[in-house]
Amino acid sequence: MPSDKDILLETIEKARAGSQVAFSQLLDAFWPEVYHFQLGRTQNENDAEDIAIQTFARAFDKIHTYDPAFGFNTWLITISKNLHTDLLRKRKRNVLEGSDKSHGEAVKKVLDDAPSAEDQLIIEQDLKTLLQHIKKLKPGYRSVIDLRFFREMSYAEIAAEIGEPIGNVKVRLLRAKKLLASLIARDKDAN
Numbered sequence: 001m002p003s004d005k006d007i008l009l010e011t012i013e014k015a016r017a018g019s020q021v022a023f024s025q026l027l028d029a030f031w032p033e034v035y036h037f038q039l040g041r042t043q044n045e046n047d048a049e050d051i052a053i054q055t056f057a058r059a060f061d062k063i064h065t066y067d068p069a070f071g072f073n074t075w076l077i078t079i080s081k082n083l084h085t086d087l088l089r090k091r092k093r094n095v096l097e098g099s100d101k102s103h104g105e106a107v108k109k110v111l112d113d114a115p116s117a118e119d120q121l122i123i124e125q126d127l128k129t130l131l132q133h134i135k136k137l138k139p140g141y142r143s144v145i146d147l148r149f150f151r152e153m154s155y156a157e158i159a160a161e162i163g164e165p166i167g168n169v170k171v172r173l174l175r176a177k178k179l180l181a182s183l184i185a186r187d188k189d190a191n
Helices: 004-016 020-042 045-061 072-097 117-123 127-135 139-150 155-162 166-190
Strands: none
Touching: 004 020, 020 045, 020 072, 020 166, 045 072, 045 139, 045 166, 127 139, 127 166, 139 155, 139 166, 155 166
């Protein structure tokens, strides 16, 4: 029977090969730890969530650099810590300069995989019920759900629309779908 470490390393290898399912499994497994780490540092839910999203986006973009000699959670926390430090420096610089200058980033096309379990659960909902569940999500999650599923925009178009890197869009959408699916499942269990 494979150990938890063996299963994790296998999942990481699948993610390196581009498996969206593997990315989703890693996000599920490590989101709480990264989010709560940042919540402790920032004392702000929105900042903690944004930095956690950026952490996973950066980790998924750079997963080929992960060294299995170190813990995956340690690697994620290091990325998260560095992003928070960068954010603090940027805010300080913006305050000193008196303006927020953002830099454009090249956006690449991304192909979607087959619908995930969350996608399938969302698809099965009637529109009225689905909209009620979507309204329960935080605004950042509502907007990416709207842009992706109702306006049928690509990841690249969403990134351009909201002014965020494509990696952040992918992670935010993945997280939004998981939250929406859990709301739907909870509602089904209650009925």
